[in-house]
Amino acid sequence: MQITAAVARERFGAFTIETLDLADPRPDELLVRIVASGMCQTDQHGRDGYYDTPLPAVFGHEGAGVVAAVGKDVTDFAPGDHVVMSYPWCGTCANCRRQMESHCQNSFPLKMRGTRADGSTLVRQCDGAPVYSAFFQQSSFATHAIANARFAVKVRNDAPLDLLGPFACSGQTGAGAVLNTMQPQPGDAFAVFGVGAVGLSGLMAARIAGCDPIIAVDIHAPRLALARELGATHTIDHSGRADVVAEIRRITGAGARFSLETSAQPAVFREAVEALMPAGTCVLLGSARNGTEVALDMPFLQFGRVVRGVIQGESHPQEFIPRLVDYLMQGQMPVDRMITFYPLADINRAAQDSTKGATIKPVLRMPG
Ligand SMILES: NC(=O)c1ccc[n+]([C@@H]2O[C@H](COP(=O)([O-])OP(=O)(O)OC[C@H]3O[C@@H](n4cnc5c(N)ncnc54)[C@H](O)[C@@H]3O)[C@@H](O)[C@H]2O)c1
Numbered sequence: 392m393q394i395t396a397a398v399a400r401e402r403f404g405a406f407t408i409e410t411l412d413l414a415d416p417r418p419d420e421l422l423v424r425i426v427a428s429g430m431c432q433t434d435q436h437g438r439d440g441y442y443d444t445p446l447p448a449v450f451g452h453e454g455a456g457v458v459a460a461v462g463k464d465v466t467d468f469a470p471g472d473h474v475v476m477s478y479p480w481c482g483t484c485a486n487c488r489r490q491m492e493s494h495c496q497n498s499f500p501l502k503m504r505g506t507r508a509d510g511s512t513l514v515r516q517c518d519g520a521p522v523y524s525a526f527f528q529q530s531s532f533a534t535h536a537i538a539n540a541r542f543a544v545k546v547r548n549d550a551p552l553d554l555l556g557p558f559a560c561s562g563q564t565g566a567g568a569v570l571n572t573m574q575p576q577p578g579d580a581f582a583v584f585g586v587g588a589v590g591l592s593g594l595m596a597a598r599i600a601g602c603d604p605i606i607a608v609d610i611h612a613p614r615l616a617l618a619r620e621l622g623a624t625h626t627i628d629h630s631g632r633a634d635v636v637a638e639i640r641r642i643t644g645a646g647a648r649f650s651l652e653t654s655a656q657p658a659v660f661r662e663a664v665e666a667l668m669p670a671g672t673c674v675l676l677g678s679a680r681n682g683t684e685v686a687l688d689m690p691f692l693q694f695g696r697v698v699r700g701v702i703q704g705e706s707h708p709q710e711f712i713p714r715l716v717d718y719l720m721q722g723q724m725p726v727d728r729m730i731t732f733y734p735l736a737d738i739n740r741a742a743q744d745s746t747k748g749a750t751i752k753p754v755l756r757m758p759g
Pocket residue numbers: 431432433560561564584585586587588589590608609610611614629653654655656659675676677678679701702703704748751
């Protein structure tokens with residue numbers, strides 16, 4: 392069928408809005424009419440060659456929409472279902488067999504190669520030339536996408552679909568790092584470094600878990616103001632000369648039980664570790680470029696402190712995304728506070744606003 396999509400044709404170049412041809416769903420796939428898609432830094436990183444995704448390509452991995460058709464073997468979905476498309480995993484590697492799907496050993500090609508698992512492409516130009524898609528096995532910067540039924544998540548149909556796409560990546564990454572990985576107890580001291588979409592999702596989850604204090608660190612005053620409205624008990628502006636670690640120790644006494652690093656900067660990551668109390672845990676979410684290193688004090692770590700990286704909030708999307716939607720509907724996860732909507736045609740403005748920090752979470756609304 393014909394679709395409208397944003398196509399990246401050159402590294403660091405602008406997206407162009409084009410009419411393309413999308414394949415029919417295979418027996419285990421869904422055709423999804425995308426209502427809206429969040430935009431994440433990873434989409435621009437993909438365009439810019441960080442992951443060697445071939446071009447031309449359609450990006451987008453925070454898609455929410457309505458099932459338009461199902462393959463003949465699909466039994467869990469029907470046309471009309473509201474869905475969020477989540478990250479892919481292979482289902483057979485050692486980590487998938489332990490239900491650690493977010494750490495799937497084969498996830499990289501499934502997310503980044505621009506094809507289905509078997510190497511086939513799904514999208515063509517009008518002249519028949521292939522366009523890479525299947526980014527995170529979805530490519531949601533388009534009016535329609537093909538999703539494997541395993542990675543689609545059915546969501547309640549009374550929830551506003553245009554707010555749900557970001558749960559697929561930034562939302563479950565931040566909230567899952569707290570609720571699935573840290574599992575804090577009420578009264579645990581929590582500090583989040585960087586309050587973009589990922590950090591704010593973690594912060595809202597820390598509030599749901601009853602963490603206290605909740606300390607937000609960022610360099611943008613408006614983001615810190617929003618963090619306070621969403622549950623931070625304390626904020627620290629890192630744009631000046633603040634001694635962030637000393638300030639967190641002053642607030643908490645012993646240090647934070649949990650810290651969440653989302654800035655992707657080594658100096659900030661080190662502070663997130665240094666702010667920990669003995670036996671505290673720092674979770675690294677920020678995506679630094681390959682080769683980025685950080686130095687940590689060995690005796691400091693020896694006192695039970697844990698430092699670990701987490702992908703996609705270690706969530707099981709089929710359970711976790713509906714839970715996040717319930718939090719949204721109960722007013723506990725007001726993601727609308729961080730979302731700015733753009734029509735798909737304004738995708739380049741959305742990307743620029745996101746890069747310069749003018750918008751926290753751009754969400755593209757699809758035409759028609
Ligand atoms: N681990 C995963 O699975 C996963 C998934 C999605 C995103 N990510 C990564 O998570 C990170 C955060 O994503 P996002 O969408 O929230 O991005 P973002 O750029 O909106 O958030 C980063 C925040 O860090 C802040 N920051 C910059 N310098 C700082 C400093 N010196 N001190 C404190 N804060 C500082 C920025 O102002 C910004 O608010 C990105 O690196 C992204 O690629 C990881």
